[in-house]
Amino acid sequence: MHNLAEDRREFALKRAYELKQSIHDYLEKEPFIETGFRMVKRNEANKEKILKYLGAGEEDWNNWIWQMKHRICQPEVLKEFLPLDEKRYAELVELSKHFRWAISPYYLSLIDFEHYENSPIYKQAVPVIEELLDRNGSDDPMGESYTNPAPRITRRYPDRLIINVTNQCAMYCRHCQRRRNFGEKDEHATKKQIKEALNYIRKNREIRDVLITGGDALLLSDVMLEWILSELDSIPHVEIKRIGTRVPVTLPQRITPELCSILEKHPPIYINTQFNSPLEVTPEAKKACDMLIKAGVVLGNQAVLLRGINDDEHVMKKLNQELLKIRVRPYYIFHAKQVRGTSHFITKVETGIKIMEKLRGYTSGLAVPTYIINAPGGYGKTPMLPEYLISWGEEEITIRTWENRVMKYSNKIYDLE
Known part of the structure; x- marks a missing residue:
């Protein structure tokens, strides 16, 4: 006859078995999900090919300015690394006449060169013919042109706003909500424009939270970044600064000791970045995040739900788990916005809901972000919940x-x- 303790242990063992079975499908597929750490050897081999072609060395590779100067943006150069067939190459030549694209050598090295068409990295970085054929959506679905009460300002909420400081990025994401700003060349905001934005903030004491973004805010010079942060610190009602950047993902070399020493002087700073694939969580990305954390920066991730890239419950779970390992907190999953030229990335909303249902309870609460739809016309983030x-x-x-x-x-x- 069982005593009470034995009955409880038997119940606990049965429950433990049930819990293990509930993630059996993930446990079967997880070993085959490619991550940046699992693909180190492949990435290193790609890196050597790129360095050889560019006649460069390790010191160049680790220099973010060199990386920016050597972004790949010509089909003929890309063909040196990827086996583009005749049709794909001809399409890319034509697409390059219509759309700006560029990839840092580092981000290029993360592509599976031999099977590039299925690479989540390639799909985010290189234009496809669907962009030219797409007539859906609009150039500005967020209505940013109607929510800018001052130069370089976007304001959609009562107590916070955006300063858009540049259109420059290390890699021009094909799903970007601000594709209209790519332009034909990189342009930072002028000091005069930023001064006008700062004056607007000074005059509106309800603004306690300022997001510096673009483009990629960390592609400003150290001098300009320090000036902006110092100016914001001088405004009594500004409590926190946020920086929107994808450089930990696409250009981790930008996170230098000099940059970190600047960020360390201006707390509190929150950085939200955008890892969309487990392949982007690499040793280099970890090093960049470690440096930012040591400088006192709080890191969060705002993934975008993208068809063919992360619209799979197991891939999204693995992404969030990999992020926690490098101390980046999954914060949001954004439903892809209705931007013209990006329809091929957009999923059904129920896809996002199903992914959320397979995160909550099935993995750490820390690995469960909030699924968000941005309301059309600039009316803000709306949570989508099971x-x-x-x-x-x-x-x-x-x-x-x-x-x-x-x-x-x-x-x-x-x-x-």
């Missing part, structure tokens, strides 16, 4: 757990007097 509250009453609610167990829960307030 339905866990089924019904409610004065004394009782009905909930659905992450395992789809439906149960009652007390909604009473007890008066003990």
